[in-house]
Amino acid sequence: MRTYKARGIVLHTIKYGDSSAIAYLFTDVLGRMSYMVQGIRSKRGRGNKAALLQPMFLVEFEGVEQPHAQMHRIREMRSLRPLMSVPFDVRKSTISMFMAEVLYRLIREVEANEPLFDFLCEAVLKLDAMREGIANYHLWFLVRLSAYLGFYPGNEYIENGCFDIRGGLFTPSMPAHRIGMNEACARLLGTLMECEADALAEIPLSRARRTEFMEAMLSFFGYHFDSIHSVRSISILREVF
Secondary structure (H helix, E strand, O other), X not given: OOEEEEEEEEEEEEEEOOOEXXXXXXXXXXXXXXXEEEOOOOOOOOXXXXXXXXXXXXXXXXXEOOOOOOOEEXXXXXXXXXXXXXXXXXXXXXXXXXXXXXXXXXXXXXXXXXXXXXXXXXXXXXXXXXXXXXXXXXXXHHHHHHHHHOXXXXXOOOOOOEXXXXXXXXXXXXXXXXXXXXXXXHHHHHHHHHOOHHHHHHOOOOHHHHHHHHHHHHHHHHXXXXXXXXXXXXXXXXXXX
């Protein structure tokens, strides 16, 4: 059995028996992988692995290939970068749960994607460090994530224009097929494309505006990935923000 060292981002876990779990990670060396994690609630030795298997937690681990099994096994695991506020702030933990579920539903590739992995690690750490603008973070994340999934807007924002979801372009008016974002959502999309995460507090949005743009982004993602519509944590986001 070959062993290897890797870094990973926790996307989803499923309890397996009394003391094991199946963990889905996005890793730096193998892309999305599923792992059998045993002894997750051990009180001896190297701590409680269950505490590390939270949405979007960053871990480093020793993986073991199992030739006749459908998944690899994790032998050792520890925190890569401890998160100081995400686990304790309901707004941030809700966003991290949403981020993890979106990635779990959308990412299927079993191959390394270093730019995407680095972006996701940085995104988690930015969320953890944020003090202001948290309510807008999930919107910013979706906009930036689209670039790594291959359908980032193909041109710059057009003043007083709309956004053609089917064509992936800003347009002077709503396209004839009507699959697009209105002027307000297109303007916010253009703003978030230019805005850095630490400046999100400078974008004042009402709950209604935030919800409207979220629906528009889900339509944009849904044009490329039907599975976005099965993300259950969207309803929780609506309640919190």
